[in-house]
Amino acid sequence: MARKPSSASHSDSGGNEELNLSPIMALLVILIPMLLAMFNFFEVKVQAVAAPKLGTGKTSKTDPDKKPLNLTVLISKQGFLIKQQDELTDAQEKPIPKDTFEIEVVEATGVTTKTAEDYDYPSLYNRLRAKKQRYPEETTINIAAEMDIPWHVIARTIDAARIELQDPSFEGRERMKKYMASEPVMKQSKKDIDGDGAVTDSDVEPVAMFPRVVFVVAED
Amino acid sequence: MAHTGRHERPGHPEQPGEEITFQKKERAAIRGQEINDSLNINSIMDIMTILLVFLLVSITSDPWNVKPNQYLQLATSTVDRPPEDSLAILVTKRAIVVDNQDTVPIECMTAGGRQCRSDDDYRKDGNRYFIDKTYKEDGAESSFLIVNLLKKLTDKLDYAKEVHAGANPNEPFKAITTIICDRDIPYRVIAEIVHTAGNAGIDQLRFAVMRNSRR
Incomplete structure (x- = not known):
C-alpha cells in the first residue's frame, strides 16, 4: 500500500531497521538442495591398465634365460582359467567355475542376504597368491575375456589380482563373505602417501601382487 | 515438567463454546507475535552460506564429478x-x-x-x-x-x-x-x-x- 510522504518521512524505522534476509534465505534454501543433488557422495578412483596386445605376440626380451611368466587370466561365461607361459599350449590349471554364494547386500531397508551365482573371486585370489609366492618378481598380469563379459566382472577380476590380502586363502562356503571383507596387507611406503610433506611411519601402502594389468585380445 | 494440553492449564475455560473462543484468541495472539517479532535468522544464514561455499568449491574443483544415471553406472x-x-x-x-x-x-x-x-x-x-x-x-x-x-x-x-x-x-x-x-x-x-x-x-x-x- 502506498504511504503518504509525510508518514514515510516520519516513520521511526530510520537506520535501525534490520535487513530483510528472507529472500536470501529463500534463495539459499533452493540452491543448497540443488547443489547437494549435484554432489557425489562416492569417490571416483582409477585403475591403470596397459594398452592391449592383439594375439599372443612375440616377447621383446632377448634374454633366453629370463622368459616372462605371461600369466593370463581368461574370463569366460563359465568362470576363470589361469594360464602361464609354459601352459599356453596344454591347459594344466584346473578352471575356476562360477559358484553360488550368499552375499550380504546393503540396501535402503537394511542389510539383506541374497543367494546368487557369481564368479569365484576368492578362489581366483588363492591361485594368484600362490603364483605370486612362486614367482615373486612377476608384476604383470594379462586379462583376457570373452567378448561379451561386462566391465564390472573385469574390474573385480583386476581387484583380485592387484593386492595381497591379510587372509592367506579363502576356503569353504563362507569364502565370498570373508573375501569381500578382507583388508589388504600394508607396508611402509617410500612415497609421501598422506601428503604431509614428509615420508613418515603413517605413509603406508598395500603390498602389490600383480599391479601391472594388460588387456589381451585373442585374434580370431 | 512441560504441560502441553490446554486442559491442564489453570484457569482454562471448561465449557466447549468458551474453549473455541479461547483457541481463536490464542491463535490470533501467536499470529500477532509472529508478525511483530522479527525472526533472528542470522545464525541459519551463516550455516547456509558456509554450506553453499563448501558445496560450490567441492563441485567445481572436482573434474571427476560423474553423476550416475540409468545409462552410466560405474563398476x-x-x-x-x-x-x-x-x-x-x-x-x-x-x-x-x-x-x-x-x-x-x-x-x-x-x-x-x-x-x-x-x-x-x-x-x-x-x-x-x-x-x-x-x-x-x-x-x-x-x-x-x-x-x-x-x-x-x-x-x-x-x-x-x-x-x-x-x-x-x-x-x-x-x-x-x-x-x-x-x-x-x-x-x-x-x-x-x-x-x-x-x-x-x-x-x-x-x-x-x-x-x-x-x-
Whole structure:
C-alpha cells in the first residue's frame, strides 16, 4: 500500500531497521538442495591398465634365460582359467567355475542376504597368491575375456589380482563373505602417501601382487 | 515438567463454546507475535552460506564429478589411485562421449533380439551392447578401430600437445586417457576403445571406478 510522504518521512524505522534476509534465505534454501543433488557422495578412483596386445605376440626380451611368466587370466561365461607361459599350449590349471554364494547386500531397508551365482573371486585370489609366492618378481598380469563379459566382472577380476590380502586363502562356503571383507596387507611406503610433506611411519601402502594389468585380445 | 494440553492449564475455560473462543484468541495472539517479532535468522544464514561455499568449491574443483544415471553406472573396486588430469572418454550405454559430444553411438539389443528403445529396455539384464560396423575401419565387423573416435581423439590430443608445449616446453607430454565406463559395457567395446586410443597415440589408460571398501 502506498504511504503518504509525510508518514514515510516520519516513520521511526530510520537506520535501525534490520535487513530483510528472507529472500536470501529463500534463495539459499533452493540452491543448497540443488547443489547437494549435484554432489557425489562416492569417490571416483582409477585403475591403470596397459594398452592391449592383439594375439599372443612375440616377447621383446632377448634374454633366453629370463622368459616372462605371461600369466593370463581368461574370463569366460563359465568362470576363470589361469594360464602361464609354459601352459599356453596344454591347459594344466584346473578352471575356476562360477559358484553360488550368499552375499550380504546393503540396501535402503537394511542389510539383506541374497543367494546368487557369481564368479569365484576368492578362489581366483588363492591361485594368484600362490603364483605370486612362486614367482615373486612377476608384476604383470594379462586379462583376457570373452567378448561379451561386462566391465564390472573385469574390474573385480583386476581387484583380485592387484593386492595381497591379510587372509592367506579363502576356503569353504563362507569364502565370498570373508573375501569381500578382507583388508589388504600394508607396508611402509617410500612415497609421501598422506601428503604431509614428509615420508613418515603413517605413509603406508598395500603390498602389490600383480599391479601391472594388460588387456589381451585373442585374434580370431 | 512441560504441560502441553490446554486442559491442564489453570484457569482454562471448561465449557466447549468458551474453549473455541479461547483457541481463536490464542491463535490470533501467536499470529500477532509472529508478525511483530522479527525472526533472528542470522545464525541459519551463516550455516547456509558456509554450506553453499563448501558445496560450490567441492563441485567445481572436482573434474571427476560423474553423476550416475540409468545409462552410466560405474563398476566398484577397492583401488585407491586418484584420477589424474587427462582426456576423459565417457562410455555410457548409449554412446561414447568425448568432450561432451556424442562421438559414436552404442547399439543395444535386448535378450529377445529386439533393439532397445525405452528406458525400461536399458534397465533389463542380458542386453547386448556393441558398436555398429559402419563406425569401424572399412566397415568391417571384425575391426577394432573406431574411425570417428580415432579422429576425435587425434584432434583432442594434438590440441593438448600444443597447449602443453606452450605451457611446459621442457616437460615431455604424457598422453593419458581416463575411460569412464558403464559397468555393463562388454569387453569387446572396451577393447575397441582401448585399441583406438592406442592408435591415436595414447599410451597410458585409466579406468574410472567407484571406490568401495568391500571387494
